[in-house]
Amino acid sequence: MRRDVFQAIADPTRRDIINLIAHKSLNLNTIAEQFDMSRPAISQHIKILSECGIIMINQQGRERYCEIQPKKLIEVVDWLEPFKKLWEGRFNQLDNLLSIIKKQKNEQ
Structure with a gap:
């Protein structure tokens, strides 16, 4: 099998x-x-x-x-790649948002 x-x-x-x-x-x-x-x-x-x-x-x-x-194990890596890209994009958006919040806080 x-x-x-x-x-x-x-x-x-x-x-x-x-x-x-x-x-x-x-x-x-x-x-x-x-x-x-x-x-x-x-x-x-x-x-x-x-x-x-x-x-x-x-x-x-x-x-x-x-x-x-x-x-x-490349099959696993290939399957995971779209999820990796998705989460990297989301973390980058979060980093950008936190930078904006920090900048606004420093300006106050």
Whole structure:
């Protein structure tokens, strides 16, 4: 079953796993040690992340290492971009309004 990237990031544990391996690939045991849940539960989260294409699992000897695939997260960035522009515009309007209020207050 191929899952979508939004399904993967919907869960806080999966977001934490992404953050853990964002800078360095880690083996499954090292990842599991960071959480207060069973190894099978972590393995299920890893499986979902892998099915979504966010992580790739590489076999190195007897160990399996998880490595981030950041290109897949571009879908999230692309989806968020219009909202970012909208809120930047609103914050700029607020900054302008506050500047006007401050200027008027200083003139009094």
